[in-house]
Every structure is written in C-alpha cells, then in structure tokens.
Amino acid sequence: LAKTTQPVSMDSYEGQEVNITCSHNNIATNDYITWYQQFPSQGPRFIIQGYKTKVTNEVASLFIPADRKSSTLSLPRVSLSDTAVYYCLVASYGKLTFGQGTILTVHP
Amino acid sequence: DAGVTQSPTHLIKTRGQQVTLRCSPKSGHDTVSWYQQALGQGPQFIFQYYEEEERQRGNFPDRFSGHQFPNYSSELNVNALLLGDSALYLCASSLRGPSNYGYTFGSGTRLTVV
Numbered sequence: 221l222a223k224t225t226q227p228v229s230m231d232s233y234e235g236q237e238v239n240i241t242c243s244h245n246n247i248a249t250n251d252y253i254t255w256y257q258q259f260p261s262q263g264p265r266f267i268i269q270g271y272k273t274k275v276t277n278e279v280a281s282l283f284i285p286a287d288r289k290s291s292t293l294s295l296p297r298v299s300l301s302d303t304a305v306y307y308c309l310v311a312s313y314g315k316l317t318f319g320q321g322t323i324l325t326v327h328p
Numbered sequence: 329d330a331g332v333t334q335s336p337t338h339l340i341k342t343r344g345q346q347v348t349l350r351c352s353p354k355s356g357h358d359t360v361s362w363y364q365q366a367l368g369q370g371p372q373f374i375f376q377y378y379e380e381e382e383r384q385r386g387n388f389p390d391r392f393s394g395h396q397f398p399n400y401s402s403e404l405n406v407n408a409l410l411l412g413d414s415a416l417y418l419c420a421s422s423l424r425g426p427s428n429y430g431y432t433f434g435s436g437t438r439l440t441v442v
Contacts, residue, residue, distance in 0.1 A: 252429060263332070263418045263433030264371065307370055315384050316361075316420075316431065318370030 224308045229323040238295045240322050242308030245289050253284060253291045256307045258321070264307060268293070298326045332421050332434035340440045341409050347439060349404040353421030354432045360402040361431070362394060363418040371418055377402050378424075406439075414441045 226242040244253065252271055256264035268275055270282040270291070281294040295302060305321040333352040341347050353360050359378045363371035373386035377396035391407045400421075406413055416436040423430055 254429070261416070261438070262435050263420070265433070266431065269429055311429065315373050315376070315386065316363075316371075317373065318363075320368075320370050 223317070224310060224319045226306075226308050226319060226322045228320065229325070231325050231327065232298055233327050234299055235297050238298050238302075238324060238326075240293045240295075240306055240308075240324070241290060242293070243290045244308070244310050247288050247310055251310045253282065253288075254309045254311050254316070255280070255282065255293045256309065256318075258305045258307065264318075267306075269311075295324075298324075300326050300328065302326050332419055332432050334417075334419050334434040334437050336437060337435070338438045338440075340442060343409055343411060343441055345409050346405065346407045347409060349406075349417050349419075349437045349439070351402045351404070351419030351421075351434060353400050353402070353419075357421035357423050357432070358400050359422045359424065360396060360400065361420045361422070362402070362404045363420065363433075364388070364413075365416040365418060365436070367415070374404070409441045411441050414439060 224242050224244045232238045252269055254269040255267040257267050258264040268280045268282045270284050272284050275282045283292045303326045305323050307318050307321040309316050332354050335350045361376040362374040365371040374388050375385040376383050380396045393405045396402045416438050418436045419434045420431045
C-alpha cells in the first residue's frame with residue numbers, strides 16, 4: 221500500500237489561500253488520490269479526488285503532477301470553519317489508508 | 329436523504345467485556361467498512377462487508393468480527409475488550425463493493441474501555 225506524507229500542522233488566516241502538499245512516492249497505477257476533512261468527534265468528509273492533472277470542485281482544487289508522486293490540495297479563501305484535520309489518501313480497492321493528517325488552524 | 333447512522337454514539341465498557349456497534353449505511357449504498365480511530369491518529373481500516381461477506385480485512389485480531397444483514401446494515405463486534413480498544417469507531421458506506429471513491433462516513437461511536 222502506498223504511504224502518504226504530509227505536514228503535521230499548518231496555520232493560516234481568514235481569506236488566504238491554503239495549499240497542503242502530500243507525497244506518495246509508491247503510488248500504484250490504479251490508485252486514486254483522495255482528500256478528506258475531519259472535525260473533532262465527526263467522521264471524515266470527502267473533499268476531492270483525482271487521478272492526474274487538475275481537478276476542481278466547489279470547495280477545493282487538487283493538483284497532481286505527471287509523475288503522480290505528490291499532490292497539492294488548494295483551499296481558496298479559507299474561513300474559521302475550515303479549521304480541521306485534512307487527510308491525503310491513496311485509495312486502493314476499498315481499503316482507505318489514512319495517515320496522521322494535517323491540522324489546519326485558521327486564525328481571524 | 330439519510331446519511332450513515334451509527335449507534336450508540338457513546339459507550340463505556342469494562343475490560344474483558346464484549347461490545348456490539350451498529351451501522352446503517354447511506355440510502356442506496358450496499359457496502360460497509362469499519363475503521364478504528366485512536367485519539368490523535370488517523371482512522372485505521374478494520375474490514376469491509378459487501379453482499380453479506382467480509383471482503384477485505386486490515387491488521388486487526390480475530391477479537392474484531394462483523395456482520396452485514398440483507399438490508400445492508402452492519403454490526404461490529406469486539407470480544408475480550410482491552411484498554412487499547414478505546415477509540416472512535418467509524419462506519420463508512422459506499423456502493424458496489426471495493427472501490428476507490430464514494431465513501432460516506434458516519435459520526436462514529438466513541439468506545440471507552442475502563
């Protein structure tokens with residue numbers, strides 16, 4: 221299973237763009253890259269998923285270079301409510317492998 | 329549209345006891361996965377049920393077992409509880425067996441073993 225490495229924590233301010241980078245050097249051909257958000261005492265919530273290049277939805281963008289060994293989650297104009305733990309996963313046939321995640325703290 | 333429902337929300341058990349946690353998947357989903365999340369850690373995969381059979385299993389001992397019913401709901405059973413089993417137990421549902429996407433998580437059951 222591919223392992224992921226991401227920063228333990230990040231700080232930002234309201235209105236800024238936040239980029240969280242994740243490395244997954246051993247990603248397999250069939251693996252997708254998925255990001256989840258988790259608030260305390262809640263289950264993870266799906267943010268975005270991609271295989272290559274760029275994916276954008278209403279809440280985030282995901283950038284994946286050609287070698288797929290890393291990915292960057294971009295959150296535009298964060299607010300206080302974006303304070304949470306963000307997990308980068310490489311999804312392999314149903315077994316989601318979570319790392320420790322990145323604790324994002326957004327300050328006023 | 330009901331999401332994933334887990335019960336109970338909180339539970340306190342004594343070491344050595346047995347516990348059963350329950351999960352109702354999101355409407356339209358037929359696959360249920362269980363995860364254990366210790367404090368400050370990411371969720372760890374326990375197992376996945378599809379078509380009433382265990383399809384995949386993580387690195388958990390046989391004390392952890394499960395079941396899926398014809399209505400797609402699922403139970404997680406843990407026997408001979410240890411203090412280290414204290415954690416948030418999460419259920420995730422999805423569609424059509426092992427896949428790479430479409431997982432919806434419940435809010436979890438907080439199990440405390442004393």
